[in-house]
Amino acid sequence: xxxxxxxxxxxxxxxxxxxxxxxxxxxxxxxxxxxxxxxxxxxxxxxxxxxxxxxxxxxxxxxxxxxxxxxxxxxxxxxxxxxxxxxxxxxxxxxxxxxxxxxxxxxxxxxxxxxxxxxxxxxxxxxxxxxxxxxxxxxxxxxxxxxxxxxxxxxxxxxxxxxxxxxxxxxxxxxxxxxxxxxxxxxxxxxxxxxxxxxxxxxxxxxxxxxxxxxxxxxxxxxxxxxxxxxxxxxxxxxxxxxxxxxxxxxxxxxxxxxxxxxxxxxxxxxxxxxxxxxxxxxxxxxxxxxxxxxxxxxxxxxxxxxxxxxxxxxxxxxxxxxxxxxxxxxxxxxxxxxxxxxxxxxxxxxxxxxxxxxxxxxxxxxxxxxxxxxxxxxxxxxxxxxxxxxxxxxxxxxxxxxxxxxxxxxxxxxxxxxxxxxxxxxxxxxxxxxxxxxxxxxxxxxxxxxxxxxxxxxxxxxxxxxxxxxxxxxxxxxxxxxxxxxxxxxxxxxxxxxxxxxxxxxxxxx
Numbered sequence: 014x015x016x017x018x019x020x021x022x023x024x025x026x027x028x029x030x031x032x033x034x035x036x037x038x039x040x041x042x043x044x045x046x047x048x049x050x051x052x053x054x055x056x057x058x059x060x061x062x063x064x065x066x067x068x069x070x071x072x073x074x075x076x077x078x079x080x081x082x083x084x085x086x087x088x089x090x091x092x093x094x095x096x097x098x099x100x101x102x103x104x105x106x107x108x109x110x111x112x113x114x115x116x117x118x119x120x121x122x123x124x125x126x127x128x129x130x131x132x133x134x135x136x137x138x139x140x141x142x143x144x145x146x147x148x149x150x151x152x153x154x155x156x157x158x159x160x161x162x163x164x165x166x167x168x169x170x171x172x173x174x175x176x177x178x179x180x181x182x183x184x185x186x187x188x189x190x191x192x193x194x195x196x197x198x199x200x201x202x203x204x205x206x207x208x209x210x211x212x213x214x215x216x217x218x219x220x221x222x223x224x225x226x227x228x229x230x231x232x233x234x235x236x237x238x239x240x241x242x243x244x245x246x247x248x249x250x251x252x253x254x255x256x257x258x259x260x261x262x263x264x265x266x267x268x269x270x271x272x273x274x275x276x277x278x279x280x281x282x283x284x285x286x287x288x289x290x291x292x293x294x295x296x297x298x299x300x301x302x303x304x305x306x307x308x309x310x311x312x313x314x315x316x317x318x319x320x321x322x323x324x325x326x327x328x329x330x331x332x333x334x335x336x337x338x339x340x341x342x343x344x345x346x347x348x349x350x351x352x353x354x355x356x357x358x359x360x361x362x363x364x365x366x367x368x369x370x371x372x373x374x375x376x377x378x379x380x381x382x383x384x385x386x387x388x389x390x391x392x393x394x395x396x397x398x399x400x401x402x403x404x405x406x407x408x409x410x411x412x413x414x415x416x417x418x419x420x421x422x423x424x425x426x427x428x429x430x431x432x433x434x435x436x437x438x439x440x441x442x443x444x445x446x447x448x449x450x451x452x453x454x455x456x457x458x459x460x461x462x463x464x465x466x467x468x469x470x471x472x473x474x475x476x477x478x479x480x481x482x483x484x485x486x487x488x489x490x491x492x493x494x495x496x497x498x499x500x501x502x503x504x505x506x507x508x509x510x511x512x513x514x515x516x517x518x519x520x521x522x523x524x
Contacts, residue, residue: 018331019253022253023236023253023256024258026232026236027232027233027234027236029229030229030230030231030232030233030236031228031233032229033226033227033228033230033232034229034230034233034330034331034334034335035334036226037223037226037227037230037335037337038330038333038334038337038481040220040337041219041333041334041336041337041481042343042481042482044217044218044219044342045169045217045480045481045482047215047218048169048171048215048217049207049208049209049215049368050171050207050208050209050211050213050214050215051165051170051172051173051203051208051210051214051215052084052085052171052172052173052210052211052212052213052214053081053082053083053084053085053172053173053196053210054083054084054085054086054087054093054094054172054174054175054225055078055083055085055086055087055174055175055184056086056087056088056172056176057086057087057088057089058087058088059177060074060075060078060086062177062185063177063185063187066185066193067185067187067188068187068370073189074189077189077190077192077193078189078192078249079195080193081192081193081195081196081197082196082197082199082200082210083175083196084211086210087174087507088375093107093108094107094108094109094110094136094172095107095108095109095110095123096110096112096467097110097112097120097121097122097123099123105331106133106134107133107134108133108134108135108136108214108216109123109126109131109133109134109135109136110135110136110138110172110174110425111135111137111138111344111345112138112139112140112174113138113140113344114502115142117347118347119150119344119346120343120344120345120404121347122345123367128339128340128343128345129221129222129338129339129340131378131384132135134216134218135212135216135217135343136171136172136215136216136217137168137169137170137171137172137217137343137344137478138170138171138172138173138174139161139168139170139172139173139174140174140176141157141161141162141164141173141174142176143176143179145155145157145160146176146177147178147179147180147181148160148181148317149179149180149186149191150180152181152191153191154178154186154191154192154194154195155195156415157178157195157485158195158198158199158202159206159418159419159422161173161195161199162199162202162203162422163422163428165203165208166203166206166208166426166427167335167403167427167428167479167483168476168478168479169217169479170478171215171216172214172215172216178191178192178195189444196210205385206426207499217341217342217343218457219337219338219342219343220338220339221339222271222275222337222338222339222340224267224268224271224274225267227267227271227274227275227278227335227338228263228264228267228274230276230278230331230334230335231260231263231278231281231335232260232280233282233331234258234278234279234282234285234286234331235256235260235263236256237283237285237286237289238255238259238285239253239255239256239259240289241285241288241289242255243290244292245292248485255256263277263278268300269404272346275335276349276350277395278335279335279336279348279349279475280330280348280349280350280353280354282294282328282331282332282335282471283348283354283471283472283475284353284354284357284358285328285329286324286325286327286328286329286331286467286471287325287358287361287464287467287468287471288357288358288361288362289324290321290324290325290406290463290464291358291362291365291464291467292361292365294362294365294366294444294460294463294464295362295366295368295369295460296369297448297460298366298369298370298448298456298460299369304399305325310442310445310446310449310503311442311500312497313337313442314441314442314445314446314496314503315496316325316328316498317441317442317444317445318438318441318492318496319380319522321463321466321467321492322466322470322488322489322492323466324465324467325470325471325488326470326485326488328467328470328471328474329470329471329472329484329488330474330481332348332471332474332475333474333481333484334349336474336475336477341477342476342477342478343478344478344510346477347476347477348475348476348477351472351475354468354471354472354475355468355472358464358467358468359461359464359465359468361464362460362461362463362464363457363461366456366457366460366461367457370453370456370457371466373453373473374453374457377453417431418431425486425490426483426486427483427486427487427490428487429488429490429491429494429495430469430473430487430491431488432465432469433465433466433469433470433473433488433491433492433495434490434491434494434495434498435498436462436465437462437463437466437468437469437495438466438491438492438494438495438496438498438499439462439496439498439499439502440458440459440460440461440462440463440465440466440499441459441462441463441466441493441496441499442499442500442502442503443455443459443462443497443499443502443503443506444456444459444460444462444463446503446506446507447459447460450507450510452506452510455506466492466495469491470488470491470492473487473488474488
């Protein structure tokens, strides 16, 4: 009876946490749904600079840029918005342009302004820094157009502050037609996404964070964390003690430093959801259901992807709910602990799979230690690339990767994450195949890859400035396309394995 009572209490707490998460997430989605207007601004000083460098009249440049869609002129009265460094004063009804700092870790604010207490309108703003503006070539600003497009669609920017386009050598692009073509093409692409490039821009209407709702939403990762600890320890039946201690600590922290509590809950949620998935992956590798061998693998792969994706989306949406506060949605704060949220579930999945497959691994080591050593090195290399290329990546991409990214952006509403599409999602059907065929190293590698899929989806929602709908579309596209690639890889792997075993060289298998 005591156990049943504790289970009932935990269920009630879970329902409370889900309701609080739903309220936070619903408020955020409602605000983002009204955020559809985009506008472009240009500086009077930059206008004069282009006229001087090109030898054309200022009015010629102004007419061309107005034709291209530029509606706001910085330095021309009356002011359409307040820029960083300008005094706010009593003009709180003039939108405050929130420009990202150069490191993309926060926004530039006027002195004395706190977003959690500021009561005026605000607009997320993309400023074309010099290392962004120097991506044009003579007669072509396609890469700048792509950058602006990503800023609007993927990152929710609604005001674009342009600067003179430049080549990588630092030379200004002095042909007005390049600017016209760039912005007209951008307007067409945004219109296809339901956004309007025009004279007005949307100010995101968000409320300050509610510590009580955040604390209530935090019940979900705390309960999951307590359950997970009990699965891998001797605390069976005493997990409720961990939940009570954690909630008391979080309640006290919400009164002293609610921002710390919010950051801690976001990180906990981003870690614990993939870790729970990793636990189930290890259990599956330990004992594959007997019915698996009687089903068509493609059907099982679709079902497995649905389960993995569904659980991952729950985790991602929960993080998005915890991030539903003004400072995160406007970019003044960013998710802390990206590398930790990526590394811990990967390590947890790897250790779990090593534990359940330990006998097979030892037997394979005794036969030949070289394949295992090579597998370890390969695993380390893949994880290293995955971690290094995650988080805020400010470097340039290779020509092939740039072409691929641009092609995916053109073909789909939002570009799926390349790491998820080509590395993580295909591992789901490959893991099922490896478990069915008892291919040891594929079981391990692809089992970790399934956890990477969960990690990648959750991480997609850890970007506060990215609209929830865009993150959802990216995740669905990545999982769907990755599943197709994985099924193709299964067919190839099955053919190779049959040839290998037919020749009597089945050392790849643990059989």
